[in-house]
Amino acid sequence: MKKVRNLEHGADSIVTVRRGQINPLYTLIGAVVLSVLLTWAPWILPAADVSILQNFFILVIMATMWNLLAGYAGMVSIGQQGFIGLGAYAVLYFAIKGLNPFVAIPLAIIVCAIIAVPVTFLLLRLRGGYFSIATWVVANTAMLLILSFTLLGGGTGAALPGLVNLSPNQLNHDRYLSTWFVALIVVVATYVLLRSRLGLVLSSVRDNEVASRSSGTKVTSTRRMIFIVAAAGCGAAGAVLAISQPFIQPGNEFSLSWTAEMLFVSMIGGLGTIEGPILGSIIFFALQQWLQNWGAWYLIIFGAVAVSIALWQPRGLWGIVRDKFHFELLPVGYRVNGAAVDPPSMKGDRPAWRSRFARKKVAPESAST
């Protein structure tokens, strides 16, 4: 928390600038308690629930990465399934070469990050919709290349070796724990990333690219960095997906439905917030469980809700919570508190705390963008 003297309104009025109104210590304690409970889950929950929780975490990883791409860096990628597939197949490749599949997870993440580097040089030449479909072309190309390797099972797919010597119970625990830890790392890393200088640059580019460029931010290299991080994260999701399935198939790992799910989840939860994709994932799983005997209807309903939210409530459900109650669990921006500031800035299209430059300026009215 930082106190800034309000020059306009004299010495008496003090504006405070801080991240959130909840004490960070409470947030930290809550996060630690929740983490301990979730680590403990396979010993206290029935196996079916653990498996649902595991799929939930895979979706949380994907949605968090998609949110980072689209919600923070403005890149609508519909080709993230390419990196999911590459992550899964990297695990398969290392496992075939004799490595423990669990050890192969970090290697798969690195492979995806490395592959993403040349891809960014092609894709970042395109903007908007053209970028979107080009990511899809890249994902499609990656799948076709994987298909042509007979070692990796071609079109029929292959079983993941290296898991047979574990007992079913042990296997379930290991699968769950690795998925949960990857999800935890991804969410925490995204949170730290967005609170860093890079997060500041991202917000400024998102709010006004021209102004941001003229202030000296390196927009393309920031986008490149985010794309690589998101590729690594989706590779991680693919890697844990690979170990959670008995069989790895191109049609499944490279399926566009992954991208559909991550897009809908982060849109419904709220783009541009850390909490949104997690909230969206919870809703998605609730809906999926509820409509599980109704085939693809859950995706149709979820898609329709996502489209309506994009049209009428673009900041998503968490956005509603944040706007109504001025409440954030994991704040990445800064808020300016002070009587002189609140009324005008709260009514605008962009609330004050989205402008993280507020910290730099002294006069309170500069907080509203």
Place this chain on the structure above:
Amino acid sequence: MIWVNTVIEGVLVGSFYALFACGLSLMFGVMKIINLAHGDMAVVAGYTAIFLVPKFHVAPVWSFVVVVPLFALVGYIVQRTLLQKAIDRDPFTTLLVTFGLSVIIENLLLEIYTANGQSIDIGILISKSWQVSSTLTISYFSLVVLAVAVAVLLSLQLFLSHTGTGRQIRAVSDDREAAQLCGTNYRHIFGIASAIAFATVALAGIAYGISTEFFPSSGGGNLLFAFEAVVIGGIGSLWGTLIGGVLLGVSQQLGAHFSPAYQVLGGNIFFLAVLAVRPQGLFGKRTEM
């Protein structure tokens, strides 16, 4: 001789891609949006031709007489209601909305008509072909598609350059606000552009349904080919789209020449190469990006 065959095959397939892509190109040119549900609209047109048109006692060959005007109407309505709402927000929203629509349409088709393949049966006409030489036969139907693609692009070009509405479309495409000030209702013009785009994609969808079996999930692959044709040819250039489609078709046939598995891969690699060397496309202007 085998190369001649490959190139001729490529040209015939490519003209179909161009027919598919011209709606995409038009919508981008006028509204600056990419309709990610474009491919799915073609699939819906195919399903309409199979399941709705027989109710009007129209022969499958003539199904386009019903489907194309119907889709033009649907295009106008979708644009004026849903897409306009998204455009009013920002380009980002149009991507989310059209992608959402694409997923919804695909899964609705899956739920209603199952995952089984469908095709439009035009009887003996599809199998008639022209024996050019001992190794080369060209089916009449693919020649018809080539003719239709050229005719559609030509009439679109003439429409845009020589009619009042075409002039308004170009004006709105250049500067929406200035056109509005001169008395053009740009929302109505958007609706018309969208109606044309939907009509052409319906035509492409019917051609696709006649020539091959299609599934609820076929839309995505077609969107990719259409998009590749647009980018290779150059964004915003209608004739570029035709040439882009042809080049894509030829590169796919070349890929297939090495191994049938490399057909799509050949097209993708050519597309990525164009993107690397000349991102504005062969006939595009740099500023259109």
